[in-house]
Amino acid sequence: MIPLDVKKLREDFPILKRLVRGKPLAYLDNAATTQKPRVVIQSLVDFYEKHNANVHRGVHTLSEESTNMAEATRTKLAAFVGASKPETLIFTRNATESINLVAHAWARKFLKAGDIVLSTEMEHHSNIVPWQLLAAERGIVLKFVPVEPDGTLDLEKVKRLLSEGPKLFTFTALSNAIGTVNPVLELIKLGKAANATIHVDACQWAPHRPMDLKTWGADFVSFSAHKMLGPTGIGVLWGREELLEAMDPFLGGGDMISRVTLQKSTWNALPYKFEAGTPNFADQVAFGPALDYLSSVGLDAINAHEHALAEKTRAILEAEGMKVLGPADSAKRSGVVSFNVPGLHPHDVGTAFDLEGVAVRVGHHCCQPLMNKLQCGGTARASFYLYNDESDVEAFARALKRTLEFFKVKPTAPKGAEVPPPKSGGGGPKAGVL
Amino acid sequence: MEGDAELQDLYREVLLDYFRSTTRKGKCDPADLRAHGINPVCGDELEITAELKDGKVSKLRYAGHGCVISQASAAMMAEALEGADIPKAKALVAAFKTLMLENGALSALPPELEQLASLEGVRKFPLRVKCATLGWNTVMQGFEAAKS
Numbered sequence: 001m002i003p004l005d006v007k008k009l010r011e012d013f014p015i016l017k018r019l020v021r022g023k024p025l026a027y028l029d030n031a032a033t034t035q036k037p038r039v040v041i042q043s044l045v046d047f048y049e050k051h052n053a054n055v056h057r058g059v060h061t062l063s064e065e066s067t068n069m070a071e072a073t074r075t076k077l078a079a080f081v082g083a084s085k086p087e088t089l090i091f092t093r094n095a096t097e098s099i100n101l102v103a104h105a106w107a108r109k110f111l112k113a114g115d116i117v118l119s120t121e122m123e124h125h126s127n128i129v130p131w132q133l134l135a136a137e138r139g140i141v142l143k144f145v146p147v148e149p150d151g152t153l154d155l156e157k158v159k160r161l162l163s164e165g166p167k168l169f170t171f172t173a174l175s176n177a178i179g180t181v182n183p184v185l186e187l188i189k190l191g192k193a194a195n196a197t198i199h200v201d202a203c204q205w206a207p208h209r210p211m212d213l214k215t216w217g218a219d220f221v222s223f224s225a226h227k228m229l230g231p232t233g234i235g236v237l238w239g240r241e242e243l244l245e246a247m248d249p250f251l252g253g254g255d256m257i258s259r260v261t262l263q264k265s266t267w268n269a270l271p272y273k274f275e276a277g278t279p280n281f282a283d284q285v286a287f288g289p290a291l292d293y294l295s296s297v298g299l300d301a302i303n304a305h306e307h308a309l310a311e312k313t314r315a316i317l318e319a320e321g322m323k324v325l326g327p328a329d330s331a332k333r334s335g336v337v338s339f340n341v342p343g344l345h346p347h348d349v350g351t352a353f354d355l356e357g358v359a360v361r362v363g364h365h366c367c368q369p370l371m372n373k374l375q376c377g378g379t380a381r382a383s384f385y386l387y388n389d390e391s392d393v394e395a396f397a398r399a400l401k402r403t404l405e406f407f408k409v410k411p412t413a414p415k416g417a418e419v420p421p422p423k424s425g426g427g428g429p430k431a432g433v434l
Numbered sequence: 435m436e437g438d439a440e441l442q443d444l445y446r447e448v449l450l451d452y453f454r455s456t457t458r459k460g461k462c463d464p465a466d467l468r469a470h471g472i473n474p475v476c477g478d479e480l481e482i483t484a485e486l487k488d489g490k491v492s493k494l495r496y497a498g499h500g501c502v503i504s505q506a507s508a509a510m511m512a513e514a515l516e517g518a519d520i521p522k523a524k525a526l527v528a529a530f531k532t533l534m535l536e537n538g539a540l541s542a543l544p545p546e547l548e549q550l551a552s553l554e555g556v557r558k559f560p561l562r563v564k565c566a567t568l569g570w571n572t573v574m575q576g577f578e579a580a581k582s
Contacts (some may be wrong), residue, residue, distance in 0.1 A: 021440070345501035347476055348445075351559060355440045363476045371477075377499055378476060406441050 004297065004305045006389040012037040012293075013387050023357025026395035031176050031204060031336050031383035032361050033226045039289040040229060047285050055281045056255060056272070070281040073288040074271070080291045081221075082212030083238055087270040090237040090244075091284055095203045096126040098222035098237035099170075101274060102199055103130040105247040106220070106239075111167050113139030118166035118196065120145040120153060121373050122175045125366040127201045131170070145171070147373050151178045151326040158187065162194035169196040173205035177365035177381070178326040178374075179310070179336030188218050197243070203227055206236075207385070208306065208335060210299045219243055230290035231283040237274070244270050251276040297386055306335030306384035309393055313337045313382055316397050320404060325379060335384040338365075340376055344407055349380040352406065356399035358392075444555040449506040452549070458512035460495045467491075467580045471572030473564055478504060482572045486580065490519045494573070501565050503556055508569030510553075514546045515573070524577060527570050534563050 010016050015035050018025055027035060047069065053062035055070050071086075078086040092098045107117070117131050121144050135142050143166065145158050153171075162169065169191035173184045184200060191198045199220040205211060207228035213221060220243070225234035239247075249256050249267055253276040258266040267273045294302070310333065317324050317339050325338045341349050350362035363378045364371045371378055382396060403409070465483035472479050478500045485493040494516050496508040511530070515523045530550055532538035540551050556566045 345476075345478075345499070347501040347562070347565060348503075351444065351562060352441060355444075368477055377478065402438070402441070406438060406445070 001298075001301050001304060004301055004386060006305070006387065009297065010387050010389070012039070014038055014041070016387060020357040020359070021355055024391070024395070026356075026358040026388075026392040028382040028384065028388065028392060028396065029359045029361045030207075030385035030388075031227070031365075031381065033232070034207065034229050034385055035387065036231070037229055037290070037293050039293060040231065040286050043286045043289045044231065044282060047282050051285075052282065054278055066281060066285075069285045069288075070279070073284050073291070076288050076291050077236065080295065081206065081238065082214050082216075084214055085241060088238055088241050088244060090239065090271045090274040091279060092235035092237055092274075093233055093280070094226075094235035095201065095222040095224040096235070098235045099126055099199070099201065100130045101237055101250045102170075102220050102222075102239075103134050105250040105274070106197075106243060107131075107134055107140070107168065108138065109246075109248055111138065111140055114141060116141045116143055116164060116166035117168045117170065118143050118145065118161055118164075119169075120171045121147040122151070122153070122177070122180065122367065122370045123170075123172055124176055124201065124203070125368070127170055127172060127199075128369065144369075147370060149374075150328060151175065151180045151374070152332060153182060153187075155183070155186065155190070158190055162190055162196060165194065166196050168199060169194075170199040170201070172201040172203075174202075174208075174334050174336075175326070175367075175370070176204050176336070177367040177370055177379070178338045179334045179383075180326050181332050181334050185216065188216055192217060204334065204336070207294070208299065208303050213238055225283070225287045225290065228290060229293055230287040233280045233283045234287050241270070244274070247274075249276065250274050253277045255279070302386045303335075305386060306388065307333070309384045309388055309390075310335045310337050310382070312393050313384075313396055316393070316400065320400060322400075325374060325376075336381060337383070338379040338381040340379050341403065341407075341409055344403070344409060346378045346380045348407070349403060352403040353380070353396075353399040356395060356402060358395050358399040360396075444559065445502060446552045446555065448549060448552045449502060452506035452509040453502045455509050458495055458509055458516075459497065461497050462493050462495050467573075467576040469572045469576030469579065471568050471575070473500075473504065473568050475561060475564055476501070478565075478568070480504065480508060480568055480572055482508075482569060482576055484515075484573070484576065486520065490517065491515050491523050492517075496569055500568070501562075503553070503562055504565040504568045507550075507553060507566045510547075510549050511569045511573065514550070518546065520577065524574070527574050530570055531567060534566055 013035050051065045053066045055067040057063055074086040074089055077089055083089055117140050131142055134140050145153050145161055148154055174181050188198050198218040200218045202221050202223040206223035219240045221238045223236050226232040256268050256273050256276040258268050314324050314337050323340045346362035353360050361381045462483040462485050466486040467484040469482045480498040483495050484491055494512040496512055529544055553566050556562050
């Protein structure tokens, strides 16, 4: 594998040139959203300047161009994720909508009261709340595979829960909050052996690791364009064709019908059955060059690059005595490093890092149940991507050092032992937690 | 160190002192006022309890985890509101919110809120303003509930 020419790649991302609070931007919030290369930004401009027209409607030239360009992305995406048919890829607003589509159009039709939906404790809220809504509405029973203290799933516990016969097993391929890489293929195999329908949340996988939906063998997979260099407003749901055919529509309206009378309607073919109304075709078009960009760099090289940077960052944190969440085993970790500074709230860490130009995400990362399980209200999280380099790790190290010095954090000392004597104004401070 | 000026401007020494202070941390039990506040940005939770006697806030406590800004702000609020009659306490809450949300002048702060001027730097960080106002919004909910 050829190492990435990051210096050259960085030239393609205009935003990386900007300053934040007077410092060069070190963008380490890629698990939340990624920056866009010039080709993606330019394709939006070109589309609006030269081709804009509603899709699937007119017979005029612009409409035909716009339809073809939007559909070209679907074909490209099918190749990118190894889907055998482009029409099994549904474009939604975001991955949250993709999961809600499965809950509304599949689960509401095929699950009944008492049926089990099995998920895990490491899910994003978007893979918990839709099922809770369904449980309240339909009497579905929700169960969760517990997360081990090291942030992994115990396959024996997975098997035990699968033996209870869940109708759906829905899990994340890779934890957005703590960076655990789940054994996706094995989990799918176990779920299939238990006759469960499988949904995989691949939001943190698709941008970083190759996937081949044909060999995965899942039933539904969701992910999002904006986390893989693409524009916002484009989510993806891939579904096995027979399931998509058997499902009823999600939203009703234009584009998703075949024939409408005042009494009833029949549905359009896949994928349009699930794409009601004017779709977000301009962003769909701009997702195409993002996929081309990722393909030309290569996901294996991207994954190796960001993993190495993340592991360096983890080593820096551990050397300072900080608590890094997730597995100790490097092979089970991704480009996400989630950590806590003893005695300091993640928000204060995030603000101190921001003053150094370092963008990290702080808080519960939309994973409150996981945070509760790991007994922390939240964490600070650095997440890497192809355009990050050593200078970002160095900026991170500087920001960390400065934070520890400013807040007088002494991680190796007993809690509170190194707190300086209080000064005036505190109304008689006693114990310190800094 | 270069750049520390910005950190010092935001996290002034007096804020850090209040953050470390445990003087008014905890709960009143029994309490005449009890309110629970959540900052949806971070999920931090704060519980405010108070004893109300003869139309006055005789004791006010805050409990829960939070960042330096939300905890220090709650500590200063507890100090400022204790001893005030309820209309005065509500007026102080309103005055603080004007400072934070409407960029009110420091000179317009009532003397009881003198220490709160230390949160001035937070106004440059719009996302953190919610941390500073969490306790204040929570106590207002408590006043409303206590009234009804």
